[in-house]
Amino acid sequence: xxxxxxxxxxxxxxxxxxxxxxxxxxxxxxxxxxxxxxxxxxxxxxxxxxxxxxxxxxxxxxxxxxxxxxxxxxxxxxxxxxxxxxxxxxxxxxxxxxxxxxxxxxxxxxxxxxxxxxxxxxxxxxxxxxxxxxxxxxxxxxxxxxxxxxxxxxxxxxxxxxxxxxxxxxxxxxxxxxxxxxxxxxxxxxxxxxxxxxxxxxxxxxxxxxxxxxxxxxxxxxxxxxxxxxxxxxxxxxxxxxxxxxxxxxxxxxxxxxxxxxxxxxxxxxxxxxxxxxxxxxxxxxxxxxxxxxxxxxxxxxxxxxxxxxxxxxxxxxxxxxxxxxxxxxxxxxxxxxxxxxxxxxxxxxxxxxxxxxxxxxxxxxxxxxxxxxxxxxxxx
Numbered sequence: 001x002x003x004x005x006x007x008x009x010x011x012x013x014x015x016x017x018x019x020x021x022x023x024x025x026x027x028x029x030x031x032x033x034x035x036x037x038x039x040x041x042x043x044x045x046x047x048x049x050x051x052x053x054x055x056x057x058x059x060x061x062x063x064x065x066x067x068x069x070x071x072x073x074x075x076x077x078x079x080x081x082x083x084x085x086x087x088x089x090x091x092x093x094x095x096x097x098x099x100x101x102x103x104x105x106x107x108x109x110x111x112x113x114x115x116x117x118x119x120x121x122x123x124x125x126x127x128x129x130x131x132x133x134x135x136x137x138x139x140x141x142x143x144x145x146x147x148x149x150x151x152x153x154x155x156x157x158x159x160x161x162x163x164x165x166x167x168x169x170x171x172x173x174x175x176x177x178x179x180x181x182x183x184x185x186x187x188x189x190x191x192x193x194x195x196x197x198x199x200x201x202x203x204x205x206x207x208x209x210x211x212x213x214x215x216x217x218x219x220x221x222x223x224x225x226x227x228x229x230x231x232x233x234x235x236x237x238x239x240x241x242x243x244x245x246x247x248x249x250x251x252x253x254x255x256x257x258x259x260x261x262x263x264x265x266x267x268x269x270x271x272x273x274x275x276x277x278x279x280x281x282x283x284x285x286x287x288x289x290x291x292x293x294x295x296x297x298x299x300x301x302x303x304x305x306x307x308x309x310x311x312x313x314x315x316x317x318x319x320x321x322x323x324x325x326x327x328x329x330x331x332x333x334x335x336x337x338x339x340x341x342x343x344x345x346x347x348x349x350x351x352x353x354x355x356x357x358x359x360x361x362x363x364x365x366x367x368x369x370x371x372x373x374x375x376x377x378x379x380x381x
Contacts, residue, residue, distance in 0.1 A: 003015075003016060003017070003183075003243075003244065003247040003248075004016030004017070004019075010175075011141075011151075011152055011175055011176055011177065011178070011179055012029065012177065012178045012179070013152070013178075013179045013181055013254070014026065014178065014179065014180050014181065015181040015247075015250070015251070016181075016182065016183075016247075017182060017183055017184045017243055017247065018182065018184060019180050019181070019182045020048075020051070020052055020055065020142065020180055020182045020184070020185060021055060022180060023052060023055050023056055023059065023061075023094070023140070023142070023180065024055065024056070024058070024059025024060070024061060025059075026140050026178040026180055027056075027059070027061055027092065027094070027140055027178075029177070029178050030092060030138040030139070030140050030176075030177035030178050031091075031092070031138050031177075032061075032091055032092030032093075032094075032137075032138050032140065033061070033091055033092075034061065034062060034064075034088075034089070034090050034091050034092070035056065035061055035062075035064070035090060035091075035092045035093060035094045035140070036064050036065070036066055036084065036085055036088060036090040036092075036093055036094070036108075037049075037052065037053065037056065037063075037064065037065045037066070037093075037094040037096050038065075038066050038067075038069065038081060038093055038094065038095055038096060038097075038101055038104055038105035038108055039065065039066075039067050039069065039096040039097040039101040039105075040067060040069040040070070040071070040097050040098070040100045040101045040104075041067050041068070041069065041070075043067070043096070043097050043098075043101065043144065044065060044067035046188065047188070048144060048185050048188065049065075049096065052094075052096065052142070053065060056094075064084075064088055064090065066080075066081050066084050066085075066108075068080045068081065069081075069097075069100050069101055069104045070100065071100055071279065071281070072100065072159045072166070072275055072276060072279055072282075073100050073103055073104040073107070073156075073157070073158055073159065074158065074159040074160070074161045075118065075158065075159075075160060075161060076161065077104055078104065078107060078108065078111065078118060078158065081104065081108045082108060082111060082112070085108060085112055085137075086112075090137070091137060091138075092109070092137050092138045092139065092140070093105045093106070093108055093109040093137055093138075093139050093140070094139075094140045094141075094142060095109070095139055095140070095141045095142070095150075095151075095176065096141075096142045096144065097142075097143075097144050097145070098143070098144060098145035098147065098148065098193075098197060099145070099147065099148035099150050099157070099197075099200075099282060101144075102141055102143060102148065102150035102151055102156075103148075103150050103156035103157050103158065104156065104158075105139065105141070106139055106141070106150065106153075106155075106156040106174050106176070107156040107158055107169050107174075109136060109137040109138070109139045109174070110131070110136050110137075110156070110169065110171055110173075110174045112135060112136065112137045113132060113134065113135015113136065113137070114131055114132060114135050115132070116130060116131075118158065118169055119160065119167060121169050121170065121171060122167045122168060122169060122170070123155055123168040123169070123170035123359055124359065127170075128170050128171045128172070131171050133171075133173055136171065136173045136174070138177045139174070139175075139176040139177060140176060140177065140178045140179075140180070141176035141178070141179045141180075142179070142180045142182070142185070143179070143181060143185070143186075143250065143253065144185045144186060144189075145186060145189060145193060145197040145253075146183075146186055146194075146197055146198060146201060146236075146246065146249035146250045146252065146253040147196070147197025147198060147199075147200035147201050147253050147283050148197070148200055148201075148253065148257065148282075148283075149201065149204060149253040149254050149255070149256050149257025149258070150257065151176060151179045151181065151254065151257075152175070152176075152179065152254045152257050152258055153174075153175070153257050154170060154171065154172050154173075154174050154175045155168050155169060155170040155171075155174060156168075156169050156174065157169075157272075159275075159276045160276075164273070164276045164277045164354075165272075165273065165276055165354065165357075166272040166273065166275060166276045166358075168359060179254075181250050181251075181254065183243055183246040183247040183249075183250045184243065184246075186236075186246045186249070186250065187240055187241055187243070187246060188240070189240065191237055191240070192284075192333070193281075194233075194236055194237050194240065195233070195237055195284070195287075195332035195333070195334070196281045196282075196283040196284040196287070197253070197283050198229055198233040198236065198237070198249055198252075198253075198283070199229075199233070199283050199284065199286060199287040199329070199332065199334070200253075200256075200282060200283025200286055200287075201225065201229055201249070201252045201253040201255075201256040201283075202225075202226060202229040202230075202233070202252075202256070202287075202290075203256075203267050203268070203283070203286035203287065203289075203290060204222075204225070204256030204257060204259060204260045204264070205221075205222040205223070205225035205226045205229065205252070205255065205256045205259055206222075206226065206267070206290065206294075207260060207263070207264045207265045207267055207268065207360075207363065208221075208222040208256070208259035208260040208261075208262045208263065208264070209222040209223060209226070209259070209304065209305075209308060210265055210297055210300075210301045210304075210364075210365050211260075211262045211263030211264070211265060211363040211364075211365065212263075212300070212363075212365045213262050213263050213363065215261060215262040218258070218259040218260070218261050218262035219259075219262065221255050221258055221259040222255070222256070222259035222260075222262070223308055223311060224255065225252045225255035225256050225259060226308065226312060227311065227312055228248045228249065228251060228252035228255070229249070229252050230312055230324075230328070231248070232244075232245040232248040232249050232252070233245075233249060233332075234331065236249050237331075237332060260363075262363070263360075263362065263363020263364075264360040264363045264364075265293070265297070265360060265361070265363045265364035265365065266289070266293045266296060266297070266355070266360075266361070266364045266366075266368060266373070266376065267286050267289045267290055267293045267360075268286065268358070268360040269355045269356070269358040269360040269361045269364070269368065270289050270293075270351070270355045270358075270376075270377060270380065271285040271286050271289055272354075272355075272358050272360065273351060273354035273355055273358065274338060274341075274343060274351070278341070278342060278343050280338075280341045280342065280343065281341075284334060284341065285338070285341060287329050287332075287334045288329075288334060288335060288336070288337065288338055288340070288341060288380065289338075289380055290325055290329070291322065291325055291326055291329070291336075292376060292379050292380050293376070294321075294322050294325065295322070296366060296372070296376050297364065297365050297366050298318065299366065300365035300366050301318070301365055302317075302318040303318075305317065305318040305321050306318050308321065309321045309324075312324075337380060337381065338380050338381055339381060343381065346381055348374055348377050348378050348381065349374070351377050352370055352373050352374045352377050353370075355368070355373055355377065356368060356369075356370065356373060
């Protein structure tokens with residue numbers, strides 16, 4: 001199968017193995033002459049990063065790189081990046097990496113010309129209209145994992161270290177101008193990152209499919225995204241060099257992030273404060289939360305997952321789908337409880353309040369209240 005294509009959503013996506021070689025042309029298309037590549041500390045010394053910097057250099061773009069990005073990016077990372085961005089007079093950003101590099105890179109480009117604190121642009125109501133659009137730099141996004149789908153998103157997640165809260169910073173113009181989706185860049189991912197990021201894509205699709213909001217296009221994308229993860233994540237996990245599996249997982253990641261325009265739900269509402277407080281891997285945390293949240297939402301989603309299970313080739317309808325999720329998680333060594341991720345000493349009351357304050361609650365098919373969410377969190381701990 002020829003897994004190469006050019007797509008537009010309106011982001012221009014250059015999909016296919018080896019397309020990182022087009023980084024110079026991608027920057028030209030985005031109107032970037034002097035980019036700052038933003039990635040995370042773990043990725044900066046890897047061959048895929050140094051090769052990309054070489055390609056940038058060959059294209060006359062320089063090789064400037066900012067890598068002071070934590071696994072859960074925070075305000076301090078943003079401040080350090082903005083200092084480098086302004087000192088170097090860069091005119092665009094290459095957001096390079098998994099969710100952390102992509103999110104921080106996008107927020108950096110967004111904040112380059114803003115005069116208000118970043119927290120003033122949280123995805124609440126129309127707060128995004130406070131921003132000065134002319135101050136937003138163009139972005140080229142290059143995912144190196146297959147999970148968050150941040151490369152096709154209009155927001156970035158940033159942790160407020162003072163309050164231990166993850167905040168979604170949103171603006172329509174945060175959408176990257178060009179995406180290079182090259183599955184060869186994901187070949188070197190360790191098995192646990194392959195699993196965690198892939199299960200993040202799965203959670204995006206499951207929650208979008210569960211959301212009560214009306215968006216039939218997202219519903220269809222979410223369903224096919226689930227199928228791709230079901231069929232190809234085990235292959236990518238078993239053989240990291242399986243480029244066909246890696247390519248389909250990269251598609252699933254973008255599909256999950258596209259689908260969740262329809263909404264997220266309790267999985268993310270709980271995962272966000274857990275990650276902000278204990279620094280757990282986001283996708284892995286989502287995977288731990290999913291079985292209990294499926295039970296929680298069962299009265300509202302049973303019928304639609306009866307249909308989804310049939311499409312996915314899973315017998316037993318909704319109950320069969322839940323059993324599949326348990327087995328699927330176990331196959332990737334996902335612990336059954338948050339304690340298996342190092343979450344200890346949690347205050348269920350505080351975690352319940354934090355979850356209820358997360359904007360993802362608005363997309364859950366069952367209304368989340370203190371009385372029904374606290375037992376859910378206790379079951380997860």
